[in-house]
Amino acid sequence: MSTRSLAAWSGAGLVIVLSTSNPVYRAVVLLCACNLLLARARGGPGPRLLLVGITVAALTSTAITLLLSHTGQQVLVRLPTAIPAIGGALTLEALAFGLATGLGIAAALLTVAPFTLISQPHELVDALPPALARTGAAVGAALNLIPGTVRGAAEVRDAQRMRGWRARHVVDWPAVAVPVVLTAIEGSLTLAEAMESRGYGAATRTHFAVEHWTAFDTLVALSALLAAAAFLLLTLTGQAPGWFPFPVLTAPPVSMPAVLCCAVLVLPSLRGGR
Amino acid sequence: MAMVAFAGLHYAYPETVVRVLDGLDLEIDAGLVLLTGSSGSGKSTLLRVCNGLIPHFHGGVIGGSARVLGHDVLRTPTREMARDVGFVFQDPELQAVYPTVERDAAFGLENLGVGRAEMLRRVADALERCGISHLRTRAVTTLSGGERQRLALAGVLAMRPRLLVLDEPFSQLDPEGSSALRQALVAAVASGTTALVAEHRHHAIGDRAGRWLRMQGGHIVELPPEPPPEVVAPARRSGQPPSELSWRLDRVNAGHAGVAVLHDLELAAGGGEVVALTGANGSGKSTLLRTIAGLLPPLAGRVERRPGRIAYLPQNPSALLHRATVRSEIEWTLRRTRSAGGPEAVLEQLGLSALADRDPRDLSSGQRQRAALAAVLAGDPPLLLLDEPTRGMDREARAALTAAVTRIAAMGGSAVVATHDQELAAAVATRVVELHDGAAREARAPLLVSP
Numbered sequence A: 001m002s003t004r005s006l007a008a009w010s011g012a013g014l015v016i017v018l019s020t021s022n023p024v025y026r027a028v029v030l031l032c033a034c035n036l037l038l039a040r041a042r043g044g045p046g047p048r049l050l051l052v053g054i055t056v057a058a059l060t061s062t063a064i065t066l067l068l069s070h071t072g073q074q075v076l077v078r079l080p081t082a083i084p085a086i087g088g089a090l091t092l093e094a095l096a097f098g099l100a101t102g103l104g105i106a107a108a109l110l111t112v113a114p115f116t117l118i119s120q121p122h123e124l125v126d127a128l129p130p131a132l133a134r135t136g137a138a139v140g141a142a143l144n145l146i147p148g149t150v151r152g153a154a155e156v157r158d159a160q161r162m163r164g165w166r167a168r169h170v171v172d173w174p175a176v177a178v179p180v181v182l183t184a185i186e187g188s189l190t191l192a193e194a195m196e197s198r199g200y201g202a203a204t205r206t207h208f209a210v211e212h213w214t215a216f217d218t219l220v221a222l223s224a225l226l227a228a229a230a231f232l233l234l235t236l237t238g239q240a241p242g243w244f245p246f247p248v249l250t251a252p253p254v255s256m257p258a259v260l261c262c263a264v265l266v267l268p269s270l271r272g273g274r
Numbered sequence B: 001m002a003m004v005a006f007a008g009l010h011y012a013y014p015e016t017v018v019r020v021l022d023g024l025d026l027e028i029d030a031g032l033v034l035l036t037g038s039s040g041s042g043k044s045t046l047l048r049v050c051n052g053l054i055p056h057f058h059g060g061v062i063g064g065s066a067r068v069l070g071h072d073v074l075r076t077p078t079r080e081m082a083r084d085v086g087f088v089f090q091d092p093e094l095q096a097v098y099p100t101v102e103r104d105a106a107f108g109l110e111n112l113g114v115g116r117a118e119m120l121r122r123v124a125d126a127l128e129r130c131g132i133s134h135l136r137t138r139a140v141t142t143l144s145g146g147e148r149q150r151l152a153l154a155g156v157l158a159m160r161p162r163l164l165v166l167d168e169p170f171s172q173l174d175p176e177g178s179s180a181l182r183q184a185l186v187a188a189v190a191s192g193t194t195a196l197v198a199e200h201r202h203h204a205i206g207d208r209a210g211r212w213l214r215m216q217g218g219h220i221v222e223l224p225p226e227p228p229p230e231v232v233a234p235a236r237r238s239g240q241p242p243s244e245l246s247w248r249l250d251r252v253n254a255g256h257a258g259v260a261v262l263h264d265l266e267l268a269a270g271g272g273e274v275v276a277l278t279g280a281n282g283s284g285k286s287t288l289l290r291t292i293a294g295l296l297p298p299l300a301g302r303v304e305r306r307p308g309r310i311a312y313l314p315q316n317p318s319a320l321l322h323r324a325t326v327r328s329e330i331e332w333t334l335r336r337t338r339s340a341g342g343p344e345a346v347l348e349q350l351g352l353s354a355l356a357d358r359d360p361r362d363l364s365s366g367q368r369q370r371a372a373l374a375a376v377l378a379g380d381p382p383l384l385l386l387d388e389p390t391r392g393m394d395r396e397a398r399a400a401l402t403a404a405v406t407r408i409a410a411m412g413g414s415a416v417v418a419t420h421d422q423e424l425a426a427a428v429a430t431r432v433v434e435l436h437d438g439a440a441r442e443a444r445a446p447l448l449v450s451p
Helices: A003-019 A023-041 A045-069 A092-118 A121-127 A130-162 A174-197 A215-236 A256-270 B043-050 B101-112 B116-129 B145-157 B175-190 B285-293 B326-336 B344-349 B365-377 B395-410 B422-428
Strands: A075-079 A088-091 B004-012 B021-028 B032-036 B061-068 B085-088 B163-167 B194-198 B211-216 B219-223 B231-234 B245-254 B262-270 B274-278 B300-305 B310-313 B383-387 B414-418 B431-436 B439-443 B447-449
Touching: A003 A023, A003 A092, A003 A215, A003 A256, A023 A045, A023 A092, A023 A256, A045 A088, A045 A092, A075 A092, A088 A092, A130 A174, A130 B310, A174 B085, A215 A256, B004 B043, B021 B043, B021 B219, B032 B043, B032 B175, B043 B061, B043 B085, B043 B163, B043 B194, B085 B145, B101 B116, B101 B145, B116 B145, B116 B175, B145 B163, B145 B175, B163 B175, B175 B194, B245 B285, B245 B414, B262 B285, B262 B414, B262 B431, B262 B439, B274 B285, B274 B395, B274 B422, B285 B300, B285 B310, B285 B383, B285 B414, B310 B365, B326 B344, B326 B365, B344 B365, B344 B395, B365 B395, B383 B395, B395 B414, B395 B422, B414 B422
Parallel strands: B032 B194, B032 B211, B085 B163, B163 B194, B274 B414, B274 B431, B310 B383, B383 B414
Antiparallel strands: A075 A088, B004 B021, B004 B061, B211 B219, B231 B447, B245 B262, B245 B300, B431 B439
């Protein structure tokens, strides 16, 4: 799949997730995004780590809402009020709201994930319009920071360990972090110099490889954008209402047309996201 | 008209007052020109003026006249200079933009807006000239350093430059990669391209150079070519009979993530011994060093070490520096390893006394390498483990390293040096161990190659 159709898909998913507070729609988008990510990954370690990270983020947000909000009518348990901040009633409503928030965070991160996972510096260089060529060199070089940093970190840590370094305290970390970051920045500057030296930005770029924008790309991009537009329309006209569990928990309202809009996002994973 | 014509050129980097180039005059007409000089003398700076990276990318204060192929460099941006000047950098791993070989070789042509049919023709031709046509569809990350450096050269040759500028292109390559790059470069020059090559490994290309130049005090000095290296008798070092066991591997299997690359290894060394560890990339040299160091637990078997500190020097050692001064860098090691003594001895040994209070990040790359050596070697550790220590190192740092290893061996310590560098092996090793197919075997002592 083309980087640009994938970007359109990510954008559409993000619009839906951020425009509603209804967990049902968020859940549908989340399932579509998960499906695509796993279809593209074919069991590599990258997405597994990412999924763990996103789950942790979502659960953390749930726990914070549950422990700190203290509103709602159906009390699950009462913590002694002597405990600062988290002391008081923990309610079913707060738990539900926390879960819905966590779901929103996870869905938002996951819709962007397939795009960021495939975006290597060169894909960005290709996707940018000529007017942004200069920015492209800078961004490409900055993106190079990330893999460079990961590669360098283990090596520097081991070498510092042999100089007697131990990770006992926060103040110990600069011994590893400073060299890793500085080395990565130097590497990025070199890459930017190399791009500049090879004439980046000198003329309107031509392309060695013909970009594979297929009918399927058109279908994915167009359907995602239309679905997002339709969903926004339904939300704004009140036909796909949001959801708020306070003061009393109720089931979220479900509008079938809105669910269908979200489900359109499953399209790219039907062909394995390739 | 001269290809390169610099007159009264002076330059200082931003926020500095030191003139790295100080009234420099230089004319280059054709052929292969070798640029020598110690690290920090301004070689890289001069090369970057040739395609306008200085002043356009780096900034700073520049004056005088700099014309390259008729362009006024001070007024022509680098991306325009790129049509006529090709630049190859030192680090083979930081130049590729695309993930596959032929696409990366086409990057420059895409930037110049060359049509697709012409592009395909020129890329194929450039890969052929660099001897890497067979790698056309390979992923760049699977290439060796020498292959990557030839790809970088192919990428600029495809743009049909009239002047090639190469900044220490051989310094990070093993002998095999070096000779393949040399061949490609010599062929490019034979077909009429002018080349300016900065290199501290003079013998890598010096015998083919028509002119030898030296950067000194911000000026260019013309040198007579050095004679080519000659091979002399094998270095015979008796080496004291091993007094005391330093380290021993007892039927060790070792590798990362549970996959053994070294099998059933029986290897040991005693005090006074310096083992040079050779073998192709991926043969497990680094794995063996990390196993001896205790950074990597063996998958099977036993590792014994004489108690005492181990000094471990990774590739690109200057990446270890993180303190505000060279002295505090050394003190940090001494303190963390609870070693006796102060920083003065090691500063003295590595010729760093005058630089002790400077920030290591402000030093030239060669000085930084020596500072990193000092940080690792402080406190006279009895066991040294060095992983490709001379990769990218300048002459002064190499000499300092050789002296330090010899000194520690003479004091009864021992060292293991993983290296492709024949010169280093010849200068310090008492034994050579070659890794191949997961096994180790003793090889004969290396030949000594005089400079």
